[in-house]
Amino acid sequence: MATLNDVAAEAGVSPTAVSRYLNNRIDLPQATRDRIDAAIAKLDYRPNLLARRLSTGKSEAIALVTPDIANPFFAELAAAVERQAHASGYSVYITSTGGHADAEINAIRRMADSHVDGLIMTTNRVDDGSLAGLLAGRENVVLLDEDIDGVSVPRVFVDNAEGAYLGAKHLIEMGHEDIALIGGPHRLMSVNERLAGFTRAMEEAGLPVRPGWVLLGDYTRDYGAAAASVLLDAVDPPTAILACSDYIAIGVLQVVREHGLSIPNDISLVGFDDMAFAALVDPALTTIRQPVAAMGELAVKHLLALLEGQTPPAETRLPVELVTRQSVAAPSRKAQK
Amino acid sequence: MATLNDVAAEAGVSPTAVSRYLNNRIDLPQATRDRIDAAIAKLDYRPNLLARRLSTGKSEAIALVTPDIANPFFAELAAAVERQAHASGYSVYITSTGGHADAEINAIRRMADSHVDGLIMTTNRVDDGSLAGLLAGRENVVLLDEDIDGVSVPRVFVDNAEGAYLGAKHLIEMGHEDIALIGGPHRLMSVNERLAGFTRAMEEAGLPVRPGWVLLGDYTRDYGAAAASVLLDAVDPPTAILACSDYIAIGVLQVVREHGLSIPNDISLVGFDDMAFAALVDPALTTIRQPVAAMGELAVKHLLALLEGQTPPAETRLPVELVTRQSVAAPSRKAQK
């Protein structure tokens, strides 16, 4: 590989001149510029980014730490982040952690070691304080999708409460009164908020939130299946289920089918996320759509603002919307009560 | 951030000693080691990877260039690559190109500039020679999933022909004779091979491959829908369709439904890939499973072997398998012929 020195020698100027010329820090006469350009072309010179980064301390790159890149939600988020970052001339380094605390810590460490300019952090765990400790006081971090307690960096979330409220209200308007909620990990921000939205919708309708019908566990298909089993095996199962993620909804779907019941005839189901497969399952899933692309874009914009010394909003809430498909119908067993 | 020099000063030794100690290039007495360890702990020293990389010319990192990280197939591939690379102490830099030639070239360039040790390349386009030119002669590249003409680096593919053969044979064994194939881009290796496997199965059964029933276009849902429309609108539509990707199959599914027909009663359908959603659609998709995790792992292993000066196999073919679900049945209209 040709170096800056090679170019300088070829062009008959000093390396300083070439460097400053390439960085627009000097005005050179046309003749000199031509010589340098010619030398660069002839030698096929490409600057060594490592050297530049070491020298300047800037990398024009950001990191995205994500629990699982194979999860469509995070994959789409990553795609959006990448798109927006590239548009601004930044590279993105993506790491997935499998949702393990130590992997998250390692990822953050490694990112810091690789000297990226900033970090967009997504997690799906409740932090025990170690992440907060690592991230505290940093001026180049944005939290996306999920909160980490005790970290005061800019955050980009969706309106979780509103989403659950919309979902529950839709079920109520369809005539349901016996509605269960299956949520993600206990104490996770999004779960708290969705539970709150659900509760508000129920209270507004004068309906009770039965403790046994609020099941919190994981944003996974397996947990959805387990929770659905619990609900369906009870003496008086609910007529509708609000699942706090489409993954959970898929698990519910499977168990409902295994019980010989039908969605939406016997049980109505609302999901959350509107992942790509939500429209493809049987029946197509009514769900709460998150604006994934907007989330990724905004996180990048806020991070870059941060890097430029500006002060983006401490917290942004993006709107969600109800997407009605085929998994909700009026309750059939109402008379049985 | 504390530097190596700070540590050396704190420990009362030379930077050289610290560097060599940390890299296991020197045997120091216990007392000295303890002093260095104490200094590192006290200063919370973390080596500057940029500096190390600049100095050694090695990065302990590889790049993965992929068409679209939001596509579940590539997302799972990426997850597998990451898992395997991390297990070997390597970082992975993922870029998605949107399947555009210039984006691919930029990505490869940028990756080279970032001085990764090696590159795993996946594409879903037919190269016009520009990629081949960039990659030619490189000793640190592995091609994964899809071929690039004229590039002689190690390659990791699946047995595409066998996959299509299995799918077609399954349909034939179920009694189908009128079978169409919907494939990806014309001239793409995987498409050629799947077409060949399909043809072999048909010929072995003494069945004709009707030119009008071989539609090549794109590995997308939209193309699947378009191709299915063409097939169904013809005077004598096929009784079965072999789709060369699950995405295509989804498009077919949708159009079949729109035509008021049922899968598998009116039309049987076999997909390819076994993406996560294949089991979730209605009806659950019979498809050819690609061993995505193994593909990712093997690509990393071969790349690392390459970096260590070994010579991995020029081409590896991983086996695929037929996963039977609900989208195939015996043809109902046989008598009508």
Added chain:
DNA sequence: TATCGTTAGTAAAGCGCTTTACATAGCCAA
């Protein structure tokens, strides 16, 4: 003609690390 301001550059240090070549002290054997 001495001074000043431009123009068109350059020399050298530094980013934080690695590595090659060399140095010193102590000890042992001949």
Added chain:
DNA sequence: TTGGCTATGTAAAGCGCTTTACTAACGATA
């Protein structure tokens, strides 16, 4: 006593770039 070995290090250059401070030459001005 001397020569050589081992153990325990160190000095300095270099990776490729940026940046700060400086300078030489030239024309214009007082």
